[in-house]
Amino acid sequence: MRILLVEDDQSLQRTLKKLFITQHFAVDVTANGKEAIFLAKTNDYDIVVLDLMLPDISGFEVCTELRKGSVNVPILMLTALDEVDNRIRGLDTGADDYLPKPFHAGELLARIRALHRRQSEDKHPVLSAADLILDPVSLTVKRGGRRIELTSKEFALLNYLMENKNRILTREQISEHVWDINFDPRSNVIDAFIKLLRKKIDEGFELKLIRTVRGAGYTLSEGDNS
Amino acid sequence: MTIKLRIAAFFTIAYAAVVLILSYALYEINETSSRDSFLFALKSAAQSVVDRLSETDLSTPLGVKEDLQEAISLFENKLGILHVTVFDSTGREIISLNGLKLSAIRNSASMTRDIIRLEEAGRKYIGIRREFEIGEKPVGSVYVFASSSYLEESKDRLGNILIVLAPISIIIVAAGSLFISKRALKPLDTVAAEIDKIEVSGSLRPIPVPDSNDEIKKVSESFNDLVDKLQSLFQLERNFIVDASHELKTPLTVIQTEIEMLLMNPNLSQPEIDNLKNLQLEVERAVKIATDLIFFSRLELSGGFKAAEHVDVDSLVAEIVSRLTNLAFAKGVKVEVHLSSESTVLADRDSLGRALSNVIENAIKYSDKSKPVRVVVVKTERKGDYALFLVSDNGIGINSEDLPYIFNRFYRTKEARSGEIQGSGLGLSITKKIVEEHKGSIEITSRPDEGTSVLIKIPISSHS
Numbered sequence: 001m002r003i004l005l006v007e008d009d010q011s012l013q014r015t016l017k018k019l020f021i022t023q024h025f026a027v028d029v030t031a032n033g034k035e036a037i038f039l040a041k042t043n044d045y046d047i048v049v050l051d052l053m054l055p056d057i058s059g060f061e062v063c064t065e066l067r068k069g070s071v072n073v074p075i076l077m078l079t080a081l082d083e084v085d086n087r088i089r090g091l092d093t094g095a096d097d098y099l100p101k102p103f104h105a106g107e108l109l110a111r112i113r114a115l116h117r118r119q120s121e122d123k124h125p126v127l128s129a130a131d132l133i134l135d136p137v138s139l140t141v142k143r144g145g146r147r148i149e150l151t152s153k154e155f156a157l158l159n160y161l162m163e164n165k166n167r168i169l170t171r172e173q174i175s176e177h178v179w180d181i182n183f184d185p186r187s188n189v190i191d192a193f194i195k196l197l198r199k200k201i202d203e204g205f206e207l208k209l210i211r212t213v214r215g216a217g218y219t220l221s222e223g224d225n226s
Numbered sequence: 227m228t229i230k231l232r233i234a235a236f237f238t239i240a241y242a243a244v245v246l247i248l249s250y251a252l253y254e255i256n257e258t259s260s261r262d263s264f265l266f267a268l269k270s271a272a273q274s275v276v277d278r279l280s281e282t283d284l285s286t287p288l289g290v291k292e293d294l295q296e297a298i299s300l301f302e303n304k305l306g307i308l309h310v311t312v313f314d315s316t317g318r319e320i321i322s323l324n325g326l327k328l329s330a331i332r333n334s335a336s337m338t339r340d341i342i343r344l345e346e347a348g349r350k351y352i353g354i355r356r357e358f359e360i361g362e363k364p365v366g367s368v369y370v371f372a373s374s375s376y377l378e379e380s381k382d383r384l385g386n387i388l389i390v391l392a393p394i395s396i397i398i399v400a401a402g403s404l405f406i407s408k409r410a411l412k413p414l415d416t417v418a419a420e421i422d423k424i425e426v427s428g429s430l431r432p433i434p435v436p437d438s439n440d441e442i443k444k445v446s447e448s449f450n451d452l453v454d455k456l457q458s459l460f461q462l463e464r465n466f467i468v469d470a471s472h473e474l475k476t477p478l479t480v481i482q483t484e485i486e487m488l489l490m491n492p493n494l495s496q497p498e499i500d501n502l503k504n505l506q507l508e509v510e511r512a513v514k515i516a517t518d519l520i521f522f523s524r525l526e527l528s529g530g531f532k533a534a535e536h537v538d539v540d541s542l543v544a545e546i547v548s549r550l551t552n553l554a555f556a557k558g559v560k561v562e563v564h565l566s567s568e569s570t571v572l573a574d575r576d577s578l579g580r581a582l583s584n585v586i587e588n589a590i591k592y593s594d595k596s597k598p599v600r601v602v603v604v605k606t607e608r609k610g611d612y613a614l615f616l617v618s619d620n621g622i623g624i625n626s627e628d629l630p631y632i633f634n635r636f637y638r639t640k641e642a643r644s645g646e647i648q649g650s651g652l653g654l655s656i657t658k659k660i661v662e663e664h665k666g667s668i669e670i671t672s673r674p675d676e677g678t679s680v681l682i683k684i685p686i687s688s689h690s
Binding site for chain 1: 472473475476477478479480482483484486487490509513516517520
């Protein structure tokens, strides 16, 4: 999952980025409303976490601008203003959720997961494909009941593949949702990670879940090998 | 001393001083002029005696007495009986009319003066000495005395009048000036009463300005300017608190998030987890203080509630109690509910709920762990035009020395500060403020180790 974090307070920005990284999210950060609009329009984020009080334009304006430009990414507003009026205004300008500061990290993550789940057809919080299970809350992966240890990026990559089960994903899509803005699209890092992931997920199992679609990209499918 | 009294006293003293000075002057002038006229008459009498004597042959004194008596009778109308004694040049007394016994003092020094005062048989006399001569040769001396009682009398008469009239006029002036100053300052009393009303109600607002174009109007306007300034200062202060509390929220979020991230680490030892959890509790407390401060300051800023609606007391209390059952269960406290007020009050539902919730929460939080049965009884009743909300517990109670202060902001009893019980120290001040905003009242009675009862009264809007 790739998140755009818009927060002007440097320490909160740092802390939240750290928090998101523990969850294996790819995170882009900005402290500035106009830059946020530019980033959200040019990249395909899964969630925008948007602070209301920004130095240039307010979070409300960012939200309005994005919705006007048909950017339909889920937006979670964060703010120290907790009056009902602000919450109503935030939701009415197009935000999907609203969390007043100070919040619990656990709640923020749960809301992000819920917002993300809302985008997919499968509302089940635990992802599964055949006997492969990925729990985004406890950050664990099991196959055939056996726990598999994955690195952060491997987990994020598998998570993305499983969310889009049976769908062909291009390298570009993968890089958009698993890596942050500093990813170099010309590199073959994705292929390398797929190889690592295959080794951990599929090795020793008859059903190979991760497949290469020649000339297109990769897919995770629980259908028969053919 | 009030200004009224001071003004009256000032006028009275000033008037009294003027009256006394004038009286004294009058008295003195009167005395001098009456003595002068007395002496003038006495001198004239002596002169006429001398004139008569110089026309008379003194060798045949027969008939002289009658002559002299006639001469002085004119003056006796004015001066009373005159005492005339005539001595010849050798000092022998040759004639005496109503004569005083002068022989004893005849040779004393005073007898050679022109004006003589003497006392004889308790009476005072004033006399004139005149030498008379025949041709150019002094022949003898004439003494004419009159009782000075006439002089004394006129002096006393004026003195008596002044002694009676001066105090009476002073009393009249005192009463009059008190009356006038009272009347003049009465509008000021009205202004003071208006200002007192502000004190009683506790809310800062302007007083009515009289349409009188005088000093009172000026004072009222100045006072209202002051109220305006105070109000804006007060708002500035409250806004500052709200802003500062808002600013605290972001760093608190950072701390909270960092702690939670640390707690995500599965390899922590139990003491480490305990430390972090303690830290988390303290952050939560700081968060509660910040949010309560914002709430409290907004309450004072708004000076009332935006939305007042008819709230069913019993269902509001039921809702609050059900929200607090988790806390009660965690503390091992049994909550008993008796709802029979069957009334509605005009209230801001959220605020009133918060006020009542604070009270029940306190009752649960300050339960006595040493007691096997811990109970909080929540009751609602209707009494006259009031809905009563009563919460009593058998908790740790409040010391009598703490009781007067528990509504103060940030006041926490020793027990509350000892750490185990979380709170911002603003709960009861918020409750009291909300209850007062609803024109209600709150009373707390408590005994240490026995428990606490809180009674909140809110006027009923209508009854169902």
